[in-house]
Structure formats: C-alpha cells, structure tokens
Amino acid sequence: MTTSVETTQQHIPENLPTHLQHFIDGEFVDSISGKTFDVQEPVSNENYATVASAQPEDVDLAVAAAKRAFKEGPWSKMLPRERSRVLHKIADIVESRDDELSLLESYDSGLPITQAKGQARRAAENFRFFADLIVGQEDNAFKVPGRQINYVNRKPIGVAALITPWNVPFMQESWKLAPAIATGNTVVMKPASYTPLSAVLWPEIFREAGLPDGVFNLIFGSGGVAGDYLVKHPDVPIVSFTGDSSTGATISTAAAPQFKSLSLELGGKSPAVVFADADLEAALDATVFGVFSLNGERCTAGSRVLVQRDIYDDFVARFAERAKNIKVGLPSDPKTEVGSLVHPNHFDKVMSYIEIGKTEGKLLAGGGRAEGFPTGNYVAPTVFADVAPDAQIFQEEIFGPVVAITPFDTDEEALELANNTKYGLAAYVWTTNVKRAHNFAHAIEAGMVWLNSNNVRDLRTPFGGVKASGLGREGGYRSVDFYTTQQSVQITLNEAHSPKFGNVEDAAATSDS
Ligand code: NDP
Secondary structure, eight states, rough: EEEOOOOSSOOOOTTTEEEEEEEEEEEEEEEETEEEEEETTTOOOOOEEEEEOOOOOHHHHHHHHHHHHHHHHHHGGGGGHHHHHHHHHHHHHHHHTTHHHHHHHHHOOOOOOOHHHHHHHHHHHHHHHHHHHHHHHHEEEEEETEEEEEEEEEEEEEEEEEEEESSSSHHHEEEEEEHHTTTTOOOEEETTTOOOOOHHHHHHHHHHOOTTSSSEEEEOOIIIIIIIIHHHHHTOEEEEEEEEEHHHHHHHHHGGTTOOOEEEEEOOOOOEOTTTSSOOOHHHHHHHHHHGGGGGGTTTTEEEEEEEHHHHHHHHHHHHHHHHHHHOOOOOOOSBBBOOOSSSHHHHHHHHHHHHHHHHHEEEEEBBOOOSSSSSOOOEEEEEESOTTHHHHSSSSSOEEEEEEEEEEEEHHHHHHHHOSSSEEEEEEEOSSSSHHHHHHSSSOOSSEESSSOOOOTTTTOOOOOEEEEEEEEEEHHHHHHEEEEEEEEEEESOOOOOOOOOOHHHHHHOOO
C-alpha cells in the first residue's frame, strides 16, 4: 500500500497574490480588455487567483516594448561582461529566494517541496552558467594567407518568444530566459496557464538585478489565443517552445511561413534498459526515481522500463515494492515524495491511462487515486508489468506516476523495444559491459542517453530530442547558437581580383588575340 504522509491542508505561502498581471515595458498591467482567467491550486482544486488573459492587442504591446528595447535600449549593445554581471545578480537573487520560490512553485504545481527547491537551485544555476559562457564566448576567424581574412560576427537576433509548460515552470522558464537575454535579445514570455504563479517573481528579480525595462516582458493567457498570436507575430523572429508534441506541430506550422528560428522541446516516452549484468541496486534506485520524481510529470521520465528476463521477476517485484512504499503527500511536506498532479484535467487523463493499463498489463502497485486522499489530484505510484510493445501505455506519454515494464531476452530485442515509439527524447542504460553500453547507446534513437546514471545533466551538453520529441538543440553553446545569428565577414588583404564584366577594352584585347 502506498504510504501517505500527514495530509490535511495545503500550506498557503505568505503574501500569496490573488491577482496576477502581465509585465510589459517595466510595468505590471492588466489586459486592455480586462479579460482574466482563474487559476486553481491542485490540493483543493479551488481558485486562488485571477490572472490577466492576454488578447492580441496585449501581445502587440509586449512585442512592441521588446522590439523597442532591442533596437533603442542598451541591452543588445552592452559588453558581454556587463550583461554577465546582471545575470550573476539574477542568479544570486534566485538563490537567496529559493525558499519562497519553491513554496510558490509547490503550491501552484503540486510538486513536492524538496524537489521544487532543487529546481529553484537549478534555475539559479542556469543564469550563472550563461553569465560565464558569454564572457568566454569565442568565434571563428579564418585566414587565407596574403589574400583574405574572414571572421564570424555573432549578433543577437531580436525579440524571442518563450513559451513554457506547466511542469517545473520556473526552472523551464529560466532555461530559456538565461540564454535568450545573455546573448542580448529581448523577450516576451508566455507561461503555461495551469501554473502562472512563480513567474510573477521574475519582474522583481530582474528589476533588482538591473535588467533594463522592456528586455523582459511577461504575458499570461491561453496558448490558442495569446500563444498562437505571439508565434505568428511578424516582429518575433525566434520561438523557443517546450510542451506537448502536438502543440509543437501546430507551432511549427504557424512559424513556417515566416522562416522563424524554432526550437521545439517536446514529449517523451523514454526507455530505461536494465541488463542482467547491471548494478541492480543502483538501477533500481534510478529507475524508481526516474519515473516517479516530479510526480512523473517529467519529459525525460524513464516511463518504460525494459528488463532482461534473467532478472525480470526479481527486479519487477522489488520495483513494485518500492512503488508501494513511496510517500504520497501534501506538496508542502518535506517528507513527500509524490505530490498532487497539476490539475484535475491532467489527473483525469492519467487516471484514464491507468484504466487502459489494467487491460494491457499486470497491475503490481497503485492503480488509481492514492489511498487516504479522497480529494485533490493524488495518484498512487502505479506499476504495470508484462506490458506488450503495442500497448497504449507503452506507446503514449502519460506524464504521471505510471510505469510500464517489459521483459527482453537479447540486446537486439532490447534495442527494438527501446526504439519502438514515436518519441526519442532520453534513454537510460544499465549494464557493466562497457562495449555493450556504448554500442547500445549509439544505436538508441534518443537525443540524450545516460549510461549507468540517473538523469544528471551537465549544462554544457546539448539538450533535445529526435523524432516526435523535438527539433533543434539547446544547452551550452547550442543555446548561444540558437539565440544568435552568425554573420560571416570577408576582407580582402590585397587587390580585389574580379573578372572585368562589361569592360570593352578587355573584350577587344581578348578578340584580337
Ligand atoms: P502544452 O503543449 O499543452 O503547452 C505548453 C505551452 O504552450 C503552454 O504555455 C500553452 O499555453 C502553450 N500553447 C498551447 N497551444 C499553443 C499554441 N497553439 N500556440 C502557442 N502556444 C500554445 O504542454 P503542457 O503545458 O501540457 O506540458 C506538458 C508537455 O510538455 C508534455 O508533453 C511534456 O513531455 C512536454 N515537456 C517537454 C520537455 C522537453 O524539454 N522536451 C520538458 C517539459 C515538458 P496554455 O497553458 O495556455 O495551454
């Protein structure tokens, strides 16, 4: 049975705002139309705030402010060192406010507080990382001896649209904001409508750190209205989107006619492959954590665990035992390991997959609402074993605390199973055979592979997926490449040797000879 921790009432953060506004050109503003939407917290599912709902005219204002700040303001022209100082200050402030930030995040999203705090620290680290990277940035120069020098003139592009999902919202936002502004762009950010709360901290943080007005603009509103209008806006040349694969396809189509720079970080159904020769204790810790951390609402979750048959029964039994003992509880309780899912709609989606799973696999743990939680979006960590590769719960992203486990015999079979979905975001491989580890990793269709490791990411490495998991790479210099344009400049060092088209004397000389 799933262990529940003390559960009564959600801890309400101090000074919880009851009305959230856009932040445009350094000012908090409502929508011109006065339109708003309600937002709920996921323990009671009661409204706790109204949020300004951006319409096209509000998006126009935000984009105009960002464009003005880009063209006329100091930010895009500042030395990297000066921008870097501001980014370091942002990181310092985020770090100093990580308690407050994680409380807001946990309250709004249902993430366990300890995990929300880890994500807050990661948000600070994103700013620190790009603050350092832009100072060390170097670009190519090419010499043709005696004739030509060519160099790369790297430039910020303009207004970046940043559209983010509801899972780990503040960290996701930092992941886009830090490289976008570090490289001298200005931004309009639209957070997910389920989780707008932590985004209201950005204006204060940026102002205190000295970011000029207009560089950061924040709009709240529905994806289909504000998000769509922002993506199609002619003054927005860059779109960075993280979210569902089907939304990614819509955005890709919307952005195509204007040839925008597009980065799409989309869904996943990542395999964790456990070979019989693996360090099984380590593999167990990592695979359980890999699917149930962040409430399973994690794009890189190892939501399909493939286990070699020799160890299958034992591994699966231990996995199920762990799942049953996971502490489900109030997001604000430090003992909680799995909190409340973000929204009743998402809860219903996950529950419907659990019902499908009961017809597709052997239920070993969980299987519905967490015991002891008659209300709120609490799902018991759920384990299905013996899941066939054509099962819906094997193929489709559930984005909740639900795992599908499948046996395999040979390396070839494991690889076929691992690659047998439309997604290709992450993969985890557990084996002590070094050759197998590398060969298997190279053959997997995934943007990122972890060998004998939990999902620990070096910020310098490229992040992104293949197949339906996305397009483009961000992370380290790939983010710098995405948010800048590289103009090549060529200089002749001696005479410019050009053929003399249209030169009558030359033509006569040629015909005489
Ligand atoms: P959605 O795609 O539903 O929404 C993401 C964002 O896009 C939201 O801000 C949403 O606004 C907005 N949006 C929706 N429709 C449009 C549109 N037509 N034009 C512009 N913007 C739009 O994803 P979720 O928020 O549900 O997030 C969960 C998904 O995100 C999962 O599939 C998960 O795998 C993926 N994800 C991927 C990651 C990665 O790095 N690969 C990381 C984290 C999550 P609104 O909220 O108002 O609908």
